Amino acid sequence: KMRKVLLVDDEISILEGLRSLIRWEEYNYSVAGKATDGLEAMDLATHEHFDLIIADIRMPGLSGLELIRRLNEINYAGKIVILSGHSEFGYAKEAIEAGVSGYLLKPIDVDELGDLLARIDLELTEEESERHLARQGEAMMRENLLQQIVTGALDPRAAADEMPPLRRICEGVLFCVCIVYADEYVDMPGEERVVQADVLTASIADLLKREIDDYRLGYVFKLENKRIGILLVQGSQGQGAIARAIRSVSVAVRTKLPVLCTLVIGSEEP
DSSP states (O other): OOEEEEEEOSOHHHHHHHHHHSOGGGGTEEEEEEESSHHHHHHHHHHSOOSEEEEESOOSSSOHHHHHHHHHHTTOOSEEEEEEOGGGHHHHHHHHHTTOSEEEESSOOHHHHHHHHHHHHHHHHHHHHHHHHHHHHHHHHHHHHHHHHHTTSOOHHHHTTTOHHHHHHTTOSEEEEEEEEEGGGTTOOSHHHHHHHHHHHHHHHHHHHHHHGGGTSEEEEEOSTTOEEEEEEESTTOTTHHHHHHHHHHHHHHHTSSSOEEEEEOOOBO
């Protein structure tokens, strides 16, 4: 995807010059915002995600250094590059110690800017890959734990203190287990049918995850024999959360799944 950049400088000529200095899209970036002072930049960064912020180190009102500190306070996850003059190297050094990804001396060299953008794009790609692998690992752990919970092989509350994924599940005060399966694929023989059933089960699970996980109603996971389990949790949502979740699941099973499916609903348990 194209990286979003926020340019910050109190001098309009420098701001516009930086915007037109290079073909940003050739480096996988688009200039998605511009600000003429640190306060305006902070407001934009608070309400919109930017992969990269390039800011002047010395600006009236809110300097580049103060902007960096405030961005760190709100856990800004992107990269920061500062602009400085030769006489401001002390400020640049302080900014680097605060965690910026680099600095550019004015007047800006096109090749230097291009090299810096390429390096930052690579860093962002590597970090995104690491986060994706971490999410996959957590999802696999959670699915394994949920399978053990609904089959009675694991007491969730007894293990919650040592297993962070379980701790979030055990915040609920009531639980309800539902099972979903495609009627026409239950116990069907044949290798081709098995492959088709795996694909169908995965697509059904993905749809139910969008209906359940994304709305914090519970957790969707795969079981044996092409069944899909749903653990509905009533916690901070208050009374009736499980009933509302069951209605949502029922509507999804009736109207959104690609084949006729059966929904088995368990009782609410503490």
